[in-house]
Amino acid sequence: xxxxxxxxxxxxxxxxxxxxxxxxxxxxxxxxxxxxxxxxxxxxxxxxxxxxxxxxxxxxxxxxxxxxxxxxxxxxxxxxxxxxxxxxxxxxxxxxxxxxxxxxxxxxxxxxxxxxxxxxxxxxxxxxxxxxxxxxxxxxxxxxxxxxxxxxxxxxxxxxxxxxxxxxxxxxxxxxxxxxxxxxxxxxxxxxxxxxxxxxxxxxxxxxxxxxxxxxxxxxxxxxxxxxxxxxxxxxxxxxxxxxxxxxxxxxxxxxxxxxxxxxxxxxxxxxxxxxxxxxxxxxxxxxxxxxxxxxxxxxxxxxxxxxxxxxxxxxxxxxxxxxxxxxxxxxxxxxxxxxxxxxxxxxxxxxxxxxxxxxxxxxxxxxxxxxxxxxxxxxxxxxxxxxxxxxxxxxxxxxxxxxxxxxxxxxxxxxxxxxxxxxxxxxxxxxxxxxxxxxxxxxxxxxxxxxxxxxxxxxxxxxxxxxxxxxxxxxxxxxxx
Numbered sequence: 001x002x003x004x005x006x007x008x009x010x011x012x013x014x015x016x017x018x019x020x021x022x023x024x025x026x027x028x029x030x031x032x033x034x035x036x037x038x039x040x041x042x043x044x045x046x047x048x049x050x051x052x053x054x055x056x057x058x059x060x061x062x063x064x065x066x067x068x069x070x071x072x073x074x075x076x077x078x079x080x081x082x083x084x085x086x087x088x089x090x091x092x093x094x095x096x097x098x099x100x101x102x103x104x105x106x107x108x109x110x111x112x113x114x115x116x117x118x119x120x121x122x123x124x125x126x127x128x129x130x131x132x133x134x135x136x137x138x139x140x141x142x143x144x145x146x147x148x149x150x151x152x153x154x155x156x157x158x159x160x161x162x163x164x165x166x167x168x169x170x171x172x173x174x175x176x177x178x179x180x181x182x183x184x185x186x187x188x189x190x191x192x193x194x195x196x197x198x199x200x201x202x203x204x205x206x207x208x209x210x211x212x213x214x215x216x217x218x219x220x221x222x223x224x225x226x227x228x229x230x231x232x233x234x235x236x237x238x239x240x241x242x243x244x245x246x247x248x249x250x251x252x253x254x255x256x257x258x259x260x261x262x263x264x265x266x267x268x269x270x271x272x273x274x275x276x277x278x279x280x281x282x283x284x285x286x287x288x289x290x291x292x293x294x295x296x297x298x299x300x301x302x303x304x305x306x307x308x309x310x311x312x313x314x315x316x317x318x319x320x321x322x323x324x325x326x327x328x329x330x331x332x333x334x335x336x337x338x339x340x341x342x343x344x345x346x347x348x349x350x351x352x353x354x355x356x357x358x359x360x361x362x363x364x365x366x367x368x369x370x371x372x373x374x375x376x377x378x379x380x381x382x383x384x385x386x387x388x389x390x391x392x393x394x395x396x397x398x399x400x401x402x403x404x405x406x407x408x409x410x411x412x413x414x415x416x417x418x419x420x421x422x423x424x425x426x427x428x429x430x431x432x433x434x435x436x437x438x439x440x441x442x443x444x445x446x447x448x449x450x451x452x453x454x455x456x457x458x459x460x461x462x463x464x465x466x467x468x469x470x471x472x473x474x475x476x477x478x479x480x481x482x
């Protein structure tokens with residue numbers, strides 16, 4: 001087994017791992033990311049609300065509070081630099097009775113201590129003037145103009161691609177099986193390879209405890225918390241302008257209703273602590289809970305417009321805060337664990353924070369030619385007439401519509417395949433281009449996407465998978481080929 005030598009090994013290519021990789025790549029380091037799945041953004045990062053939280057919920061003085069507010073403030077500039085969708089639409093936390101006013105004031109004071117700007121408590125009339133779709137039962141609301149929405153896939157993939165463009169090597173299908181501490185640092189067995197580095201960053205999501213416990217006697221316990229969601233058709237997307245929360249519970253920020261950056265309406269998540277770190281199935285009871293609770297926030301909730309449901313897992317550590325830092329009994333091993341909500345919002349700040357911790361302990365010179373800007377995949381659905389004509393002139397494949405629901409063309413799919421960290425699966429194409437995310441949920445475009453993937457990857461159509469592993473799309477022929 002060949003030994004691969006690096007300065008830093010990052011375990012996990014979710015939003016935290018990718019943010020850290022990008023920040024570390026600003027300096028002269030040999031960096032590798034080890035990811036057990038077939039693509040980046042395959043774990044916790046792929047199934048969440050896409051909310052950029054303002055920062056009023058976390059306890060003052062916590063890492064969550066500090067990094068949430070910092071990440072929120074970084075998001076607009078980062079989205080412009082890396083070309084991913086973001087909109088600062090503002091958020092409302094609604095209360096349904098006079099007794100809710102005290103809890104809203106507690107959130108207001110907490111947010112003020114955390115440094116959240118322009119918070120206001122609105123009475124029922126003010127809240128409905130701001131957001132006419134709110135239920136008439138809303139008594140008061142906390143308004144946070146700093147709240148926003150983002151494409152979680154776009155953000156994760158953008159940071160990973162930019163890290164790769166700056167020299168970071170991503171090893172996919174590379175599950176970490178063992179870590180041994182040596183005089184030279186850490187020896188990591190992953191997939192069918194052997195790696196060595198003086199610095200290891202543990203950004204393994206719900207498996208961060210498993211990775212941590214390989215090297216430390218001070219054990220960590222991560223509880224997977226399942227959250228189920230319902231996504232509604234774009235016909236319902238314009239019903240709300242703001243993200244609407246209900247008062248948070250001990251298990252999270254509660255069930256929200258929000259527009260998405262792509263024009264849909266999203267409701268969820270509920271919160272259920274489970275033992276299974278792979279338990280991303282939806283349940284009838286869970287979906288009923290999401291729809292029933294979400295409907296309380298709006299006067300006319302579009303339950304009939306649901307086009308799909310999904311579930312994600314949040315990595316919850318018993319302290320309730322992020323666990324970030326060098327393990328006390330494992331020098332050079334840095335945990336980035338317990339990154340539950342607001343992990344997506346905090347990710348850019350987590351990247352800066354962890355890179356700073358590593359630089360302090362393991363200094364490296366600044367890279368002379370760091371590429372800070374990344375250009376995303378062209379979007380024919382949003383392009384103007386002149387841009388469409390320019391794209392089609394550059395490549396006629398941009399005139400060939402593959403996904404009619406989302407108006408995704410073959411040109412966009414080709415770009416998704418052939419750019420850094422290109423897509424190799426149906427889900428990889430979906431997250432990069434939205435092909436298959438529309439009303440028919442891939443019912444019509446999947447065969448063509450499979451055909452394009454097989455052609456461009458020089459493989460048989462029978463080898464193409466939905467999300468890697470054994471998730472093959474085609475299982476045989478219904479008639480013999482000539």
